[in-house]
Amino acid sequence: MRLLLINPWIYDFAAYNYWAEPLGLHYTASFLEHCGAEIDFIDCLTSDENPNPGLKPDGRSKFHRKVINPPSCLNFIVRRGERTYARYGINEEEFISKLRGLERPDAVLVTSIMTYWYPGAFRVIELVRARLPKVPVVLGGIYARLCTRHATGSDADYIFTDTDLSTLPEIIEKLTGKKLPVKANSWNLGNAPFPFRRRERRFFAILTRTGCPYSCTYCACGYLWPGGFARETASVVEEAVDAARLTGIHNIAFYDDALLIDADRHIIPIVEELHARMPDLAFHLPNGIHAGLVTQRIATLFHTAGVKSIRIGLETADETVQRDTGGKTTSGAYRNAVDLLRKAGYRRENIGTYALAGLPGQKPEDVEKTIDLIYEAGGAPLLAYFSPIPHTPLWKTAARSSPLPIEREPLLHNNTVYIRGNPDYGEQAIHALRDRAAELRKQD
Ligand code: SF4
Numbered sequence: 001m002r003l004l005l006i007n008p009w010i011y012d013f014a015a016y017n018y019w020a021e022p023l024g025l026h027y028t029a030s031f032l033e034h035c036g037a038e039i040d041f042i043d044c045l046t047s048d049e050n051p052n053p054g055l056k057p058d059g060r061s062k063f064h065r066k067v068i069n070p071p072s073c074l075n076f077i078v079r080r081g082e083r084t085y086a087r088y089g090i091n092e093e094e095f096i097s098k099l100r101g102l103e104r105p106d107a108v109l110v111t112s113i114m115t116y117w118y119p120g121a122f123r124v125i126e127l128v129r130a131r132l133p134k135v136p137v138v139l140g141g142i143y144a145r146l147c148t149r150h151a152t153g154s155d156a157d158y159i160f161t162d163t164d165l166s167t168l169p170e171i172i173e174k175l176t177g178k179k180l181p182v183k184a185n186s187w188n189l190g191n192a193p194f195p196f197r198r199r200e201r202r203f204f205a206i207l208t209r210t211g212c213p214y215s216c217t218y219c220a221c222g223y224l225w226p227g228g229f230a231r232e233t234a235s236v237v238e239e240a241v242d243a244a245r246l247t248g249i250h251n252i253a254f255y256d257d258a259l260l261i262d263a264d265r266h267i268i269p270i271v272e273e274l275h276a277r278m279p280d281l282a283f284h285l286p287n288g289i290h291a292g293l294v295t296q297r298i299a300t301l302f303h304t305a306g307v308k309s310i311r312i313g314l315e316t317a318d319e320t321v322q323r324d325t326g327g328k329t330t331s332g333a334y335r336n337a338v339d340l341l342r343k344a345g346y347r348r349e350n351i352g353t354y355a356l357a358g359l360p361g362q363k364p365e366d367v368e369k370t371i372d373l374i375y376e377a378g379g380a381p382l383l384a385y386f387s388p389i390p391h392t393p394l395w396k397t398a399a400r401s402s403p404l405p406i407e408r409e410p411l412l413h414n415n416t417v418y419i420r421g422n423p424d425y426g427e428q429a430i431h432a433l434r435d436r437a438a439e440l441r442k443q444d
Contacts, residue, residue: 288313
């Protein structure tokens with residue numbers, strides 16, 4: 001059985017590779033390999049021929065970008081006087097040439113991430129269909145899980161929506177009429193084979209746990225990872241050390257949504273042991289950590305052990321909104337966390353802090369106050385435009401409070417788009433907030 005796994009293009013107004021890796025697809029690849037399949041992999045976001053522009057030693061980069069005509073429902077988006085909808089990733093010729101260069105697969109598996117990036121997955125499926133007629137295609141990933149009914153409008157033969165991969169081999173066997181050599185009984189983050197690693201990357205992502213004990217009204221974590229699962233320290237350490245030795249890569253991005261939960265028994269021993277075994281590893285935390293869980297011990301350890309970049313999810317300085325959206329943090333907890341991190345040796349630029357803009361009912365003045373609070377506390381404000389996500393508690397309110405038909409069209413979930421449906425956020429207000437955050441990030 002030969003399987004081709006594909007990470008599709010991003011279609012968006014802006015995209016940056018901030019330690020982005022299709023980790024779910026990499027787990028799927030290693031699991032199916034474990035079941036005896038031969039695996040081929042195409043990552044539409046990384047070219048084998050031309051490195052991504054602006055590639056930094058730690059793996060961050062821009063993506064190759066081709067401006068394209070937006071779908072008609074996005075025609076009203078003009079940013080700074082320009083239409084900037086683009087396809088990010090390799091060009092289609094490279095994709096087709098990669099497809100041609102591979103042995104014919106028995107099935108193709110395509111992942112998806114953001115709901116509003118679905119055109120990338122749809123285009124991959126269209127190109128695969130044209131070149132590999134009769135080869136079954138499975139579409140999975142986050143968009144497929146959050147917008148399952150919409151995903152049935154793709155040309156895929158099967159929409160895979162389970163978190164547990166153990167049902168996937170049987171589905172593939174039914175679609176292909178072939179048997180996988182090894183029967184896999186179960187799959188979870190604790191017993192999963194370590195994910196597939198690509199040597200050409202400069203970083204790799206690690207997931208030490210899934211789920212989150214909070215239930216923020218704008219977040220889909222609880223829907224995507226109900227219950228949650230924490231891995232054993234030894235397993236995470238073994239994975240990271242093996243991967244670093246095998247690939248020579250020394251930058252690790254932790255993908256956890258709740259990295260600091262139960263830190264004394266979880267992330268602290270993981271980072272301590274990794275640092276003791278491989279002192280030249282560098283760690284990055286692209287997902288916001290919980291401000292209220294930062295302690296002096298964590299701040300000091302992170303700084304000495306090589307945690308280079310930290311992001312914190314403050315989201316808003318408004319205490320009522322903090323409480324009403326799930327109470328994951330308070331302004332006081334945020335100030336304390338930044339204070340501890342600064343005393344441990346971090347600079348403002350290392351402590352990127354998310355300020356949400358465009359939550360239903362939230363005014364630009366509230367966002368400005370959040371940006372200012374982040375700056376005054378010693379962090380670097382990062383503006384994050386609210387993107388409505390299906391199956392979150394805030395979804396229905398977000399749909400009701402927007403003139404845009406977001407329940408019909410996932411393209412309108414795009415953070416660049418949704419905020420422009422809100423009359424409080426004209427272009428001028430959006431740019432003023434963005435410029436203010438950018439200006440304050442540069443200060444000492
Ligand atoms: S704390 Fe973070 S991961 Fe947890 S529910 Fe809230 S936003 Fe999601």
